[in-house]
Amino acid sequence: MQAQIERSHLTEDEKLEAFLARIDRGEKIEADDWMPYAYRNQLIKLISMHGISEIMGALPEKEWVPKAPTLRRKLAIMAKVQDEMGHGQLLLRVAEDLMAPLGKTREDLMNDLFTGRLKFHNVFHMAAPTWADAGVIGWLVDGAAIITQTMSLDSSYAPYARALHRICAEEKFHAQHGESIVLELAEGTAAQRQMLQEAITRWWPSLLMFFGPPENGTITSNQEQNMRFKIRTQTNEELRQAFLNKYVPRIFHLGFTLPDETIHYDEATDQWVYQQPDWEEFKQIVKGNGPRSAHRLKLRSMSYEETKWVRDAILSFGRQAG
């Protein structure tokens, strides 16, 4: 099929038609296959945002790595944050292949991050002031990530799907790591339970925001395009409902509360009914005006700048070695 699309006698429209036919047949697209600019563009946006989010996502947990309370936890959280960096690496490589024909590199992505052009997930702009936050991030933020990533396992873009297969396997491990921290606190002293309750309360709005604003019947052109290209298959609200289904009963079961007295499952519509978070605030957060946005960006950009001499040295050594 692919060979036919590349035949030069096809017009752009005919190529697009053939491409969409491949998508419809459930074929998977590889990095070297012909693809329309819009497809490439959506993938770059999605995957670079995902990759950078993994890397920025290492920072809130990084705060707790040196402080983890036992030798076992110290080892586990180091391994976990290392995995996140590894996921970032894996995804940036997928994005790099897509960007190569446009002449863009990883360095461009980093610079886009520092200038605010490349956004990262809302959750990683938030403060993580206690050890319980590290647990909640592992349990619920990673839990939310598993839900969105599981949807994308069937993405039409094969390199992304392959990366996600590996990532999802590790994320499940992370969610267990987070759950284990959370359960230990939940079964612990009154002070430990209080620390955990405060973290759940603190993270709740961010967790709802994680999936993006509800569609309320109006799907954005981006979303529509991503669904047409089978880059994604579910809406924000469908993903959020899956999250609520899985985690709200567990939170209640452990005897914790949510900062939303109205939340309930509506049998008639098969939907969770919940108080909307402040979507204006969400916009501000992802724009880089969240409580820890500036701090974490500074940490990343400073370390990047201060180690430039190292990357220069590697390049220079590589050139000499020929």
Added chain:
Amino acid sequence: MGDMSRVETVEQAKQNQEYVQALMDLLFQLADDDFILAYRGSEWLGLAPHIEEDVAFSSMSQDMMGHAAMFYEMLEELGVGKADDLAQLREAKAFRNAILVERKNGIGEYNDDPHYDWAYSIVRNYVYGLHKLVRLEALINSSFAPLALVSRKMLTEHRYHLMHWQVWLKQLANSTDTARQKVEAAIAKVWADAGELSDLGPKAESIVRFGLIAGEDLLKQKWLTKTKEVFKGAGLEWPGEPGKPQERGRAGEHTADLVSALETLSEVYRIDPAASW
């Protein structure tokens, strides 16, 4: 007293108080060195020069922290205390690590304005790693069989770490002028402390007499020979006899850097050490 030339179990070791005291002191040196340097490594997380290195460095810090945990567990079996308590509740003066491993990675705190020195980290890890290699090789012949056994296991992992640091040193020393200068400055800084690595502490005499590990001079000579080879291979000038810091870490004398590191690494555990975390 019994024959202490080959001690198979903790119970057997406990038959001789002097033997146990010497063994404990050595185990604290081994555990604390790895624990504190792994902690310094963990502070780099998210800040390494590129993402691939971030992943690799973190993996090596975990191995090292894992080695520390094994030594602390051995101390736990000897009845010294819970491994987690030993790692996190002792005061600085009870730590037996060399000063070299406790020095900060650079100016600033790991989460607040860290201006970390990559060249120093490379050189410190490599110089320490070469010494650790010599130490582990010597421990294979330790009179305390459980220690000989774990050391053999650690050696396999450790050799991979050394290859990693070797590549870094060679690259940085033979690339740009800036990198070369930074490496040379880092060597000077590391070398001022490195002489303490082979110090076996106030109990050195009994540690060696009981055959727990080879003597200080032998460890030092083997380590210097290996380091010389490495420096030569990287085209670096030999810095001469290594210096010793003002404080003697092996005797429990430490800098403010260790005190603040201990405060950070035990912050959560100290909220309630009796609780389960």
